[in-house]
Amino acid sequence: MALTRRNWLKTAGAGLAAAPAALGAFEEYFQAASGAPAGMSRIVTACGICSPSCGIQAWVQDGRLRFLEGLPGDASGGGHLCGKGTAGAMMLYDPDRLKYPMKRTNPRKGLHEDPGWVRISWQEALDEIAFRMKQTVDSYGTEALLFVTLPLPDMWGRFMKAMGVVNRIDHRDECFQTDTIIQKYTTGGKSWCNDFENSKYILLFGWDILAKAKLAYATGIAKARENGGKVVHFSPNYTATSRFANEWITIKPGTDLAVALAMIHVIVGENLYNKEFVDQYTNFGKYESEIRAHFAQYTPEWAETISGVKAADIRRIAREFAATRPAIAPAHKKSLCANYMNSTQLVHAISILNILAGTIDRPGGRYFPRMHGIPGVDAIYPPPAYPPKKGRRVDGRDKLPLVNEVDQGIFSTLADGMLNKYPGMIKFSFWHAYTILGFPSPLRMVEALKTVDFTVVMDTLPTDTVTLADIVLPSAMYLEGNDAVARDYIAKYPQTVARQAVSAPIFEAKSIAWVALELGKRLCPDYFKTPDGSWINLSTLLDEKVKRAGLGENFADFKAKGLVEKQQPFTPRTTFVSVPGAEGKCQIYVPQFPAKGADPLPKWIPKRDAPNDHYPYYYMTFIPAIHRRNTTENNSILHEIMPTNHAIINPAMAKKHGISEGQTVLLRSRAGQMELPAHLSETVPADVVMVAHGFGHTSAALSLAGGKGARDGDLIPDASIEEFTAAGNYGGASCIMDAVCSIEPL
Amino acid sequence: MSEMRERLAQLYAELGQALLKPPEDQEAAIEYYRLFFNPQGSPCPLWQSVYEKDEGEPPRLFGEAHHRALAWYRRYGFEPSSKNEPADHLGLLLLFYAKLLADGEPAEVLEQFENEHLRWAEAFVSKLKTEARHPYFQQLAARLDENL
Numbered sequence: 001m002a003l004t005r006r007n008w009l010k011t012a013g014a015g016l017a018a019a020p021a022a023l024g025a026f027e028e029y030f031q032a033a034s035g036a037p038a039g040m041s042r043i044v045t046a047c048g049i050c051s052p053s054c055g056i057q058a059w060v061q062d063g064r065l066r067f068l069e070g071l072p073g074d075a076s077g078g079g080h081l082c083g084k085g086t087a088g089a090m091m092l093y094d095p096d097r098l099k100y101p102m103k104r105t106n107p108r109k110g111l112h113e114d115p116g117w118v119r120i121s122w123q124e125a126l127d128e129i130a131f132r133m134k135q136t137v138d139s140y141g142t143e144a145l146l147f148v149t150l151p152l153p154d155m156w157g158r159f160m161k162a163m164g165v166v167n168r169i170d171h172r173d174e175c176f177q178t179d180t181i182i183q184k185y186t187t188g189g190k191s192w193c194n195d196f197e198n199s200k201y202i203l204l205f206g207w208d209i210l211a212k213a214k215l216a217y218a219t220g221i222a223k224a225r226e227n228g229g230k231v232v233h234f235s236p237n238y239t240a241t242s243r244f245a246n247e248w249i250t251i252k253p254g255t256d257l258a259v260a261l262a263m264i265h266v267i268v269g270e271n272l273y274n275k276e277f278v279d280q281y282t283n284f285g286k287y288e289s290e291i292r293a294h295f296a297q298y299t300p301e302w303a304e305t306i307s308g309v310k311a312a313d314i315r316r317i318a319r320e321f322a323a324t325r326p327a328i329a330p331a332h333k334k335s336l337c338a339n340y341m342n343s344t345q346l347v348h349a350i351s352i353l354n355i356l357a358g359t360i361d362r363p364g365g366r367y368f369p370r371m372h373g374i375p376g377v378d379a380i381y382p383p384p385a386y387p388p389k390k391g392r393r394v395d396g397r398d399k400l401p402l403v404n405e406v407d408q409g410i411f412s413t414l415a416d417g418m419l420n421k422y423p424g425m426i427k428f429s430f431w432h433a434y435t436i437l438g439f440p441s442p443l444r445m446v447e448a449l450k451t452v453d454f455t456v457v458m459d460t461l462p463t464d465t466v467t468l469a470d471i472v473l474p475s476a477m478y479l480e481g482n483d484a485v486a487r488d489y490i491a492k493y494p495q496t497v498a499r500q501a502v503s504a505p506i507f508e509a510k511s512i513a514w515v516a517l518e519l520g521k522r523l524c525p526d527y528f529k530t531p532d533g534s535w536i537n538l539s540t541l542l543d544e545k546v547k548r549a550g551l552g553e554n555f556a557d558f559k560a561k562g563l564v565e566k567q568q569p570f571t572p573r574t575t576f577v578s579v580p581g582a583e584g585k586c587q588i589y590v591p592q593f594p595a596k597g598a599d600p601l602p603k604w605i606p607k608r609d610a611p612n613d614h615y616p617y618y619y620m621t622f623i624p625a626i627h628r629r630n631t632t633e634n635n636s637i638l639h640e641i642m643p644t645n646h647a648i649i650n651p652a653m654a655k656k657h658g659i660s661e662g663q664t665v666l667l668r669s670r671a672g673q674m675e676l677p678a679h680l681s682e683t684v685p686a687d688v689v690m691v692a693h694g695f696g697h698t699s700a701a702l703s704l705a706g707g708k709g710a711r712d713g714d715l716i717p718d719a720s721i722e723e724f725t726a727a728g729n730y731g732g733a734s735c736i737m738d739a740v741c742s743i744e745p746l
Numbered sequence: 747m748s749e750m751r752e753r754l755a756q757l758y759a760e761l762g763q764a765l766l767k768p769p770e771d772q773e774a775a776i777e778y779y780r781l782f783f784n785p786q787g788s789p790c791p792l793w794q795s796v797y798e799k800d801e802g803e804p805p806r807l808f809g810e811a812h813h814r815a816l817a818w819y820r821r822y823g824f825e826p827s828s829k830n831e832p833a834d835h836l837g838l839l840l841l842f843y844a845k846l847l848a849d850g851e852p853a854e855v856l857e858q859f860e861n862e863h864l865r866w867a868e869a870f871v872s873k874l875k876t877e878a879r880h881p882y883f884q885q886l887a888a889r890l891d892e893n894l
Contacts, residue, residue: 636804
């Protein structure tokens with residue numbers, strides 16, 4: 001380049017009017033150096049990519065993260081990090097991170113409209129959002145506000161409750177909402193703790209547990225095998241877990257319920273259940289005749305006609321499961337709890353299998369976490385009474401009393417509510433850490449969002465939802481915040497890790513707790529004051545939580561320790577369900593259900609969409625081990641490993657349709673269509689098309705992931721709440737994989 | 747300081763400033779944010795380490811180039827005022843280069859800084875030339891191309 005030499009010659013003739021003040025700009029952008037650069041230091045923190053929040057040692061130099069590794073002694077990760085956790089460092093410094101609050105100048109909205117962004121200050125952004133919220137509530141009531149976000153952290157939850165927000169909705173209907181409901185009534189509560197390593201028989205329905213790469217589970221399953229435990233895996237396709245299991249049994253998609261019901265038929269009919277546990281801790285005795293009569297109809301021969309699993313195998317596995325102690329049939333998230341119209345019933349049936357095995361809160365079974373009691377903000381600064389929630393639920397949740405009760409929501413019915421049931425009702429929406437890619441039929445959600453007057457999106461990275469926002473707020477990510485994170489996946493005794501910021505949030509990113517506080521000051525100040533009348537201070541709040549939980553004098557003291565645990569013997573529970581009428585027992589028969597529109601015992605209902613003349617194939621989606629839902633496709637390391645998705649089909653299907661490896665195919669369903677390259681694999685049954693979730697981010701939105709692959713949701717129909725109630729989907733399972741499709745080569 | 751040095755210093759300081767601050771004209775400002783700070787993904791990132799693959803590490807913010815730039819600034823007793831943003835922003839690098847020029851640093855020093863921190867800008871300028879739609883940035887791209 002020889003820049004200077006070239007310019008010594010050129011400058012005279014450059015003809016540029018040099019601004020005399022330009023050199024003065026140096027003072028504006030630079031200041032005197034404050035000291036020598038800091039050396040490498042180790043900071044204890046916690047992962048935030050997925051829920052076990054594995055402990056991390058972060059190596060930081062001169063205020064910047066250099067690399068991440070596992071935290072020795074941490075129960076969740078066992079001192080290790082998975083690939084996604086390690087690659088989290090790349091998310092912190094992703095060039096595409098949202099950097100400043102921005103405001104749209106082009107009022108036209110659409111995935112392909114240029115919003116005309118300009119930067120605004122946080123003050124301006126918060127004032128404008130507060131003004132819009134107040135205007136909306138004054139003119140249309142609180143029902144006109146839509147918050148697409150988890151109710152977390154507690155400060156953010158407090159803000160929404162203080163505002164009387166009726167329509168807060170999160171993704172848990174696509175995840176574990178059904179299990180939350182079922183466990184509340186059958187065992188006493190949803191828990192993430194599965195004592196795999198001490199289990200002798202692990203019965204997996206669908207869940208590709210090893211490919212999810214949750215170390216807490218993968219390690220447990222591996223230890224179970226080492227300890228001589230048996231792993232049986234029902235799955236239509238052959239997966240990483242199938243390969244690892246002692247036995248893989250292929251099954252028609254969406255028919256696990258039939259097999260689970262037939263297994264209960266065998267165990268109850270042949271009196272193989274754990275008599276000691278069942279007699280003492282369950283309501284089996286009280287409802288024995290109802291239970292026996294109900295399951296008598298579900299014979300293994302009947303289940304074979306539905307699932308394709310041989311009756312003899314069902315009978316044998318049921319007997320093995322009952323005879324091998326301890327045994328566990330875990331339920332986790334999407335793959336078992338939310339995929340199909342019959343997922344709620346499946347979760348109930350699986351819970352009954354665990355109760356019959358007698359391993360609820362017992363070694364080798366599903367147990368409840370022993371955790372430090374970290375108080376929430378409401379315990380530390382009790383709020384004034386929250387206003388009652390007044391107004392209509394846009395997703396129709398109020399038609400499903402059990403979903404209402406757990407205060408979650410239904411992504412699948414949101415677009416229908418916004419477009420058809422209550423058109424124009426939602427005037428203001430606030431999205432935090434969710435993208436339209438997370439919805440079935442994302443393009444319907446785009447249409448729904450276009451009907452909203454004002455939308456705020458707060459996130460760490462560009463998402464397709466940003467495209468439709470009026471204001472975009474840059475969110476701090478997990479490596480930029482402080483918190484106390486209790487272990488709740490492996491938690492036989494309490495252990496809590498200090499999540500501490502490896503550095504201050506980059507650019508102008510802020511936490512959602514801070515946004516809650518600032519909006520609270522503007523809109524509902526009484527809820528954000530301490531008893532002495534000053535504003536709540538987030539650092540003081542964390543200090544107080546840490547102190548009351550017994551983790552340290554304050555956060556500084558706690559973070560110096562990094563990890564605090566209280567070793568204690570594991571004492572199994574003797575009381576379980578706390579709802580009235582349960583008498584502290586596990587409930588196989590749920591007598592409270594009929595009054596809430598649900599069946600007291602799980603009954604067979606089919607999945608929603610069955611193969612037909614137009615759409616002859618099952619459509620299955622999966623979340624690859626490499627990625628975390630739709631959030632990591634732009635991570636440079638993970639992107640390099642898996643940059644896009646394919647239509648994975650069996651060579652027999654390929655032959656039938658004349659499709660070759662890599663050839664572009666057109667998939668159609670009643671919801672939509674998409675094009676993507678085919679990948680031929682023997683691991684997929686000949687009547688299934690499989691597509692990985694998380695791809696198909698709109699082009700240009702993300703520098704790596706943008707425009708790569710196809711949106712799996714485009715083939716998945718969204719739903720009306722009436723479809724759910726008619727089908728008996730009382731837990732609001734989102735049917736996130738309940739679709740059928742056709743395929744043709746292009 | 748020679749007149750020529752002073753003119754050069756002014757020139758680079760001005761170019762640096764044009765990258766650090768949006769123009770006053772509203773349409774040009776929208777273009778500034780679309781090009782450099784687009785919440786839907788920026789076509790022309792302003793930071794050196796986004797263009798450089800470090801040893802074993804893919805392009806990112808706050809990469810090695812950030813640390814090296816910071817070391818240069820500190821050697822002369824300075825730091826960027828903004829602690830939370832990368833030090834290898836092309837605008838900062840140009841401002842600093844202008845400072846070196848204005849302070850009469852010898853040609854070897856200037857050349858070393860050019861090699862370490864301005865050479866990469868070719869890739870940035872080529873992106874800017876392709877992406878800029880507003881005349882202000884088309885002209886800026888041309889001026890950068892001419893002078894880098």
